[in-house]
Amino acid sequence: MKRETIFQFIGFGLVAIGYLASTFFVLQRKTANLEKPNQITLRIAHWQLEQGLHHAFDELAAEFTRQHPDIRVEQLLVPERIFPNWLVTQLIGGTAPDLIEVGYGIDDERLARYFVPLSLWVERPNPYNRGTTLEKIPWRDTFLDGMYSSYSSTLQDYYSAGLNMHTxxxxxxxxxxxxxxxxxxxxxxxxxxxxxxxxxxxxxxxxxxxxxxxxxxxxxxxxxxxxxxxxxxxxxxxxxxxxxxxxxxxxxxxxxxxxxxxxxxxxxxxxxxxxxxxxxxxxxxxxxxxxxxxxxxxxxxxxxxxxxxxxxxxxxxxxxxxxxxxxxxxxxxxxxxxxxxxxxxxxxxxENNDVATRFGITRLSKHPKAALAFLQFMTSQRGNQMFVDTSYWLPSIIGVTIPEPIRAFQPITEGYTQxxxxxxxxxxxxxxxxxxxxxxxxxxxxxxxxxxxxxEDLRPAVRRDLLQEIKTRRHAIAHDDTTLAALQWKQYRGKTSSETLRKISATRLNQDLMECGAYTLETSLDSIQK
Amino acid sequence: MMSLPHRLLPLLVWSAILAVSRASDPKLVDKAWDDASMLLVQESYTKFTTAQEVKGGGAREIEYGIGVNLLNLQPKTVRNINRAEAIFTRLIASNPNDEVGIASLYYLARLEQIHRNDPNVPKALQLYAQLIAEHPDHFYAQSAIAKVAILKLCATPTTADKRQALAEVEKLAHLLNEPAARCNFNLVVSTACIQYNLGDEKALRYLIEADTIGIPIQFSEANVLIRIGNLALRLGKRDIAITYFERFLKEFPRSTRAFTVQQKVKELKGAKS
Missing domain, CATH: 3.40.190.10 (Periplasmic binding protein-like II)
Known part of the structure; x- marks a missing residue:
C-alpha cells in the first residue's frame, strides 16, 4: 500500500472516530437531559455568562420544577457577541426558545412580531407573591422601576420583566x-x-x-x-x-x-x-x-x-x-x-433604577402559560431573593434584601440628577x-x-447626530399612524376593550409629544448657523 | 411517467383549497387590523390584499386598510405613498361622511404632513381645517386640532410670530370636546408657551387642566407634575408648587428626580414658615 493511501486511511479514521465520539457525547447529553414522562421543557436564553449567573438560573429552575413537577427549565447560554445573529436565526427559523433576554438585536418591530405583550398581566398581582407583602399589588408595581424599563413607548405595551439593577x-x-x-x-x-x-x-x-x-x-x-x-x-x-x-x-x-x-x-x-x-x-x-x-x-x-x-x-x-x-x-x-x-x-x-436582564415570552413558545408562570416566579419577591442571593446582583423587586457582599452597590436614592x-x-x-x-x-x-x-470637527458631528435623531423620531411618528388607524377602527367596530382604549390615548399622546419635540428640534437646528 | 402539468395538479388543488379557506375566513380582516395595531404592517397588508382578492369583507374597509398600511409598508416608496393618496382620495370622493371617508381625510392630511419625502405642510393644514369644519366632533377632527397646534407653534421657524400663532391655535380650543384630545392639545400648547416664552400663567393653566383630565402616560405625567411645580414657583404661587411637588413625590417616590423635588419642597416650606 502506498504511503499516501495509508495517510488517507488514517485521516478518514480520525474523522470517523471524531464523528462517533461527538455523536456519543451528544446522545449521552440528550439522554441525561431527557424530560420525564408528562413533563414539558421550557427553554430560556440569555447572554449573561458572568460567574454565578448560570448557577442562579439553575437554582430558580430547580425550585420552579419542585413547585411544578410537570415543567422543567433548560438554560441556553449564548455569548453576547453572537447573540443578535443567533436570535434572528432562531426567530425566523421558528425555533426560538420560550423565554428570551430582551435587548441585543430586538427592536420595536421584532418585539411586536415575536414577543407576547404583557399588559393583561401586569395590572394583576403576581400569583407567586402570595403570602408576601406584595400579595395584592399589581405585578407592575412590585418592580423598583414600576416596569418602566419593560415598556415600549412605540407599542404602548410591556414586553418583558427584569431580574436586577446595576450600579x-x-x-x-x-x-x-x-x-x-x-x-x-x-x-x-x-x-x-x-x-x-x-x-x-x-x-x-x-x-x-x-x-x-x-x-x-x-x-x-x-x-x-x-x-x-x-x-x-x-x-x-x-x-x-x-x-x-x-x-x-x-x-x-x-x-x-x-x-x-x-x-x-x-x-x-x-x-x-x-x-x-x-x-x-x-x-x-x-x-x-x-x-x-x-x-x-x-x-x-x-x-x-x-x-x-x-x-x-x-x-x-x-x-x-x-x-x-x-x-x-x-x-x-x-x-x-x-x-x-x-x-x-x-x-x-x-442612581438610575432601570431594571436589566429582562425576559420576554416568544410568540413561538409552545408553552406560553408555563413561560409566563416562570417569568412571574423569577420576578416574585421569593424568586428574586433566591436569584440575588446566588448571583450577587441587585434585585429588581421591592422588599428583596440585598445580600451582604453587595451592600456597597445599593443604589443611592438620595441624590441629584447627573x-x-x-x-x-x-x-x-x-x-x-x-x-x-x-x-x-x-x-x-x-x-x-x-x-x-x-x-473643527465636533460641531458638524453633533449636527449629523441631531439630524439622525430627527429622522429616527419621524420614523416612529409615521409608524404610529398605522397603529392608531387600526386601534381606532377596532374601537369604531365595537371590537374594543379598556386596554385598546388605553392604547389609543397613550399612542395618540406619545405621537403628539414626539411630533412637537421633533419639529422644535428641527426648527431650532435650522436657526443655528452651520 | 407523469407530465409536468400533472405534477403541478396537487399544488393547484392545494392553492385552491387555501384560497377558498381564506375566502371563507370571516375574521381575516379582523386579523389584518390586529396585525396593523401591532406594527406588523407587512402581515396586515398581505391579509388585506388577500381579503380584497377574495372579497372577504367590506370593500371600503379593506381598501382603507390597504391605504393606512401603504403609509408604512417597507421599503417606503414614492409609489406606495402615491397609491395610498389615490386610495384615500377615492374613498373620500365616493362617501366623505362615513367612518372610512372621514378617516381617509385625516390620513390624507397625515400623508402630506409626515409621509411624503417633501412634506406639504400648507396642504396638510388645509385638509385638517376641512376635517375640523366638516366633522368637528369626530375622533379624527379632535385629533387634528392638536396637529394644527403642533404645525403652527412648533413647525414654524423660531423667528416666526409665535404669539400670533398661539392666538390662532387658541381659537380652536372651544371645539375640543373629547377629554383626551383636549389633554393632548393642552400639553402641546403649554410646551410651546414654555419653549417660546409665551407666558408662564398660560402654560400653568393649560398644564393644570391637562393634569385634571388625566395624562395616560406615566412618564409624561411625572414631567407635568414637576413642570407645574416649577412654573408655579416661578410665578410665586408657592402653595400650588408644594401641592404638585408633593404629588410627584407620592406618585413617583423612586424617581431619580425625587430627591431634587424633596429639596425644593423643603426650601418652599422653610421659606413659608
Missing part, C-alpha cells in the same frame, strides 16, 4: 491598599482622600521596580469612572439648560444647547470637569483608551493596579478570581464642600471626542489642547 463602584485591593496607606486605613470617602491615595501610591512606587498603577483602565472601564467627574462638575450647568422645567434634559437637547452656544468646552463648569478628568485619568495606565476590558481586569487581578471601576455585574467574577480581599466603595467625587471643585456641584447622584458628560453626545460626536481624548491626558496644556482639537 457602578470602585473596587480596591484591600491588602495592597493597606500596604500603601497603612494598616486598617479607611477607604477614601471624598475626593481629597482619593487624591491622597494617588500621592501615597506615588511614594510607594518610588522605591519599586514594578510600579503599581492606581486604577486599572480600558476603553470600557475608563469612561465608567471619568465620565462621572465631568457629570459631577456640570450638574448646575445642566439644570440651567432645563428649559422645560422638569429637572431633566434629554441628550438631543444638551447637544442642541451646545450648537446654540449655551455651553461649550471652555465653559467654566466643563473646563473644571475636564481638569478633573485629566487629574484622575493620569492615574490610569497610559493609553488606557486602547486597552480592552479584559486587560483592565488582568491588571487588577495581577495586583498591577490598586483599584478598578466596574459595575455590580462584575462583583462575583472579581471576588472569585482575585487572590486578595476586595473592598468596594462609591466613586469619591468632589462634594459641594470641596474648596477647589465644589462650586459647580449639587451633590451625590441619584450633569452632562461625553455620553451626552450622539455616535458621531462621541467618535470625534474619542479620537482626540488622548490629548486630555498629555502633559502639556492638556485641557486647552483637547478643547482646541474638537473645534
Amino acid at each position: 457602578v463602584r470602585l473596587y480596591y485591593n484591600r491588602g495592597l491598599y493597606e500596604k500603601i496607606m497603612g494598616l486598617g486605613a479607611p477607604a477614601p470617602k471624598n475626593f481629597r482622600e482619593f487624591e491622597a491615595v494617588f500621592r501615597k501610591l506615588a511614594d510607594y512606587n518610588r522605591t519599586r521596580v514594578n510600579k503599581v498603577v492606581a486604577i486599572a483602565g480600558s476603553d470600557y472601564n475608563g469612561p465608567l469612572l471619568l465620565d462621572q467627574f465631568l457629570s459631577n462638575q456640570t450638574q448646575k450647568l445642566l439644570l440651567r439648560l432645563n428649559d422645560l422645567l422638569d429637572f431633566t434634559v434629554s441628550k438631543p437637547d444638551t447637544q442642541l444647547a451646545y450648537l446654540a452656544g449655551r455651553w461649550n468646552f471652555t465653559s467654566p463648569e466643563v473646563r473644571s470637569g475636564l481638569e478633573l478628568q485629566h487629574e484622575v485619568g493620569r492615574n490610569l495606565p497610559p493609553g488606557f483608551q486602547s486597552l480592552r476590558r479584559e486587560d483592565a481586569t488582568f491588571y487588577f487581578l495581577q495586583e498591577r493596579a490598586l483599584m478598578i471601576v466596574s459595575g455590580s455585574w462584575d462583583v462575583r467574577t472579581l471576588k472569585a478570581q482575585a487572590p486578595f480581599p476586595i473592598d468596594i466603595v462609591s466613586i469619591p467625587l468632589p462634594t459641594p464642600e470641596n474648596p477647589e471643585y465644589g462650586k459647580y456641584v449639587l451633590g451625590a447622584f441619584a 450633569g452632562l458628560a461625553f455620553n451626552s453626545f450622539g455616535a458621531d460626536g462621541r467618535l470625534v471626542i474619542n479620537q482626540n481624548l488622548y490629548q486630555l491626558y498629555s502633559d502639556h496644556e492638556p485641557v486647552s489642547t483637547f478643547t482646541r482639537s474638537l473645534e
Whole structure:
C-alpha cells in the first residue's frame, strides 16, 4: 500500500472516530437531559455568562420544577457577541426558545412580531407573591422601576420583566491598599482622600521596580469612572439648560444647547470637569483608551493596579478570581464642600433604577402559560431573593434584601440628577471626542489642547447626530399612524376593550409629544448657523 | 411517467383549497387590523390584499386598510405613498361622511404632513381645517386640532410670530370636546408657551387642566407634575408648587428626580414658615 493511501486511511479514521465520539457525547447529553414522562421543557436564553449567573438560573429552575413537577427549565447560554445573529436565526427559523433576554438585536418591530405583550398581566398581582407583602399589588408595581424599563413607548405595551439593577463602584485591593496607606486605613470617602491615595501610591512606587498603577483602565472601564467627574462638575450647568422645567434634559437637547452656544468646552463648569478628568485619568495606565476590558481586569487581578471601576455585574467574577480581599466603595467625587471643585456641584447622584436582564415570552413558545408562570416566579419577591442571593446582583423587586457582599452597590436614592458628560453626545460626536481624548491626558496644556482639537470637527458631528435623531423620531411618528388607524377602527367596530382604549390615548399622546419635540428640534437646528 | 402539468395538479388543488379557506375566513380582516395595531404592517397588508382578492369583507374597509398600511409598508416608496393618496382620495370622493371617508381625510392630511419625502405642510393644514369644519366632533377632527397646534407653534421657524400663532391655535380650543384630545392639545400648547416664552400663567393653566383630565402616560405625567411645580414657583404661587411637588413625590417616590423635588419642597416650606 502506498504511503499516501495509508495517510488517507488514517485521516478518514480520525474523522470517523471524531464523528462517533461527538455523536456519543451528544446522545449521552440528550439522554441525561431527557424530560420525564408528562413533563414539558421550557427553554430560556440569555447572554449573561458572568460567574454565578448560570448557577442562579439553575437554582430558580430547580425550585420552579419542585413547585411544578410537570415543567422543567433548560438554560441556553449564548455569548453576547453572537447573540443578535443567533436570535434572528432562531426567530425566523421558528425555533426560538420560550423565554428570551430582551435587548441585543430586538427592536420595536421584532418585539411586536415575536414577543407576547404583557399588559393583561401586569395590572394583576403576581400569583407567586402570595403570602408576601406584595400579595395584592399589581405585578407592575412590585418592580423598583414600576416596569418602566419593560415598556415600549412605540407599542404602548410591556414586553418583558427584569431580574436586577446595576450600579457602578470602585473596587480596591484591600491588602495592597493597606500596604500603601497603612494598616486598617479607611477607604477614601471624598475626593481629597482619593487624591491622597494617588500621592501615597506615588511614594510607594518610588522605591519599586514594578510600579503599581492606581486604577486599572480600558476603553470600557475608563469612561465608567471619568465620565462621572465631568457629570459631577456640570450638574448646575445642566439644570440651567432645563428649559422645560422638569429637572431633566434629554441628550438631543444638551447637544442642541451646545450648537446654540449655551455651553461649550471652555465653559467654566466643563473646563473644571475636564481638569478633573485629566487629574484622575493620569492615574490610569497610559493609553488606557486602547486597552480592552479584559486587560483592565488582568491588571487588577495581577495586583498591577490598586483599584478598578466596574459595575455590580462584575462583583462575583472579581471576588472569585482575585487572590486578595476586595473592598468596594462609591466613586469619591468632589462634594459641594470641596474648596477647589465644589462650586459647580449639587451633590451625590441619584442612581438610575432601570431594571436589566429582562425576559420576554416568544410568540413561538409552545408553552406560553408555563413561560409566563416562570417569568412571574423569577420576578416574585421569593424568586428574586433566591436569584440575588446566588448571583450577587441587585434585585429588581421591592422588599428583596440585598445580600451582604453587595451592600456597597445599593443604589443611592438620595441624590441629584447627573450633569452632562461625553455620553451626552450622539455616535458621531462621541467618535470625534474619542479620537482626540488622548490629548486630555498629555502633559502639556492638556485641557486647552483637547478643547482646541474638537473645534473643527465636533460641531458638524453633533449636527449629523441631531439630524439622525430627527429622522429616527419621524420614523416612529409615521409608524404610529398605522397603529392608531387600526386601534381606532377596532374601537369604531365595537371590537374594543379598556386596554385598546388605553392604547389609543397613550399612542395618540406619545405621537403628539414626539411630533412637537421633533419639529422644535428641527426648527431650532435650522436657526443655528452651520 | 407523469407530465409536468400533472405534477403541478396537487399544488393547484392545494392553492385552491387555501384560497377558498381564506375566502371563507370571516375574521381575516379582523386579523389584518390586529396585525396593523401591532406594527406588523407587512402581515396586515398581505391579509388585506388577500381579503380584497377574495372579497372577504367590506370593500371600503379593506381598501382603507390597504391605504393606512401603504403609509408604512417597507421599503417606503414614492409609489406606495402615491397609491395610498389615490386610495384615500377615492374613498373620500365616493362617501366623505362615513367612518372610512372621514378617516381617509385625516390620513390624507397625515400623508402630506409626515409621509411624503417633501412634506406639504400648507396642504396638510388645509385638509385638517376641512376635517375640523366638516366633522368637528369626530375622533379624527379632535385629533387634528392638536396637529394644527403642533404645525403652527412648533413647525414654524423660531423667528416666526409665535404669539400670533398661539392666538390662532387658541381659537380652536372651544371645539375640543373629547377629554383626551383636549389633554393632548393642552400639553402641546403649554410646551410651546414654555419653549417660546409665551407666558408662564398660560402654560400653568393649560398644564393644570391637562393634569385634571388625566395624562395616560406615566412618564409624561411625572414631567407635568414637576413642570407645574416649577412654573408655579416661578410665578410665586408657592402653595400650588408644594401641592404638585408633593404629588410627584407620592406618585413617583423612586424617581431619580425625587430627591431634587424633596429639596425644593423643603426650601418652599422653610421659606413659608
